[in-house]
Amino acid sequence: MATTLPLIKLVTILSIFIIPMTLIAHSSLTSDVEDEEDEWVMDDQFLSQIVRPGSRFFASKIKKGVRCHEVTNNICPGISVNKGNGLLQCCKKHCRNVLSDRNNCGSCHQKCGFGELCCNGLCTNIAHNVDHCGDCDQKCPSGVKCENGSCGYA
Structure with a gap:
């Protein structure tokens, strides 16, 4: 019984520090995304069919946070979305709306x-x-x- 008491204290102290640190780390990782939309609807239906035909990512909608690569898999190279209210660019390997994203305002890496x-x-x-x-x-x-x-x- 005497050896379990220090162990319980150690577990309690660690849980007091680990849980808040996990929450802080999670909030700092997710704070980079500023867009309110869950997905963007492409304005040009013809473009949505020829850019990546048959792709499950590219019907006429692009989901928020979809990964891209500026050279090999750029699925958001200046595409107009949401009836002209959005313009998608590939910033840090993710599609970002440069018309409303505080961390990529006007172009990638331009922070407000x-x-x-x-x-x-x-x-x-x-x-x-x-x-x-x-x-x-x-x-x-x-x-x-x-x-x-x-x-x-x-």
Whole structure:
């Protein structure tokens, strides 16, 4: 009984540190993905049929996070998706929407700063921009200022 008590203490201490570290590591690995879509729908149906005919990845939809290689398997080389609201590029071996991805804004590896979102491929400060107030494409009414991400905040 006396030898099991230190073992129980050791297991308890390790579990206190291992579980939070696992959660932190998982959240840092998944934070690179910024797109809200689960999949992208290609705009050009003809292109979707000739780029990779017969491929299970390339019907008219591309799933979020699909792997690519810039030379040998580039399934997202500047493809317009979601009715012009997305433009896919192969960044770090994954398809990314460079019109809305904060880590690949406008092109691969262009990160937006603190307080900025990627709006239509441009890093935009959403705290003071009347055309993107608090979020992309949230316009303030004419003559109303955007302050702290809210239209007409006083």
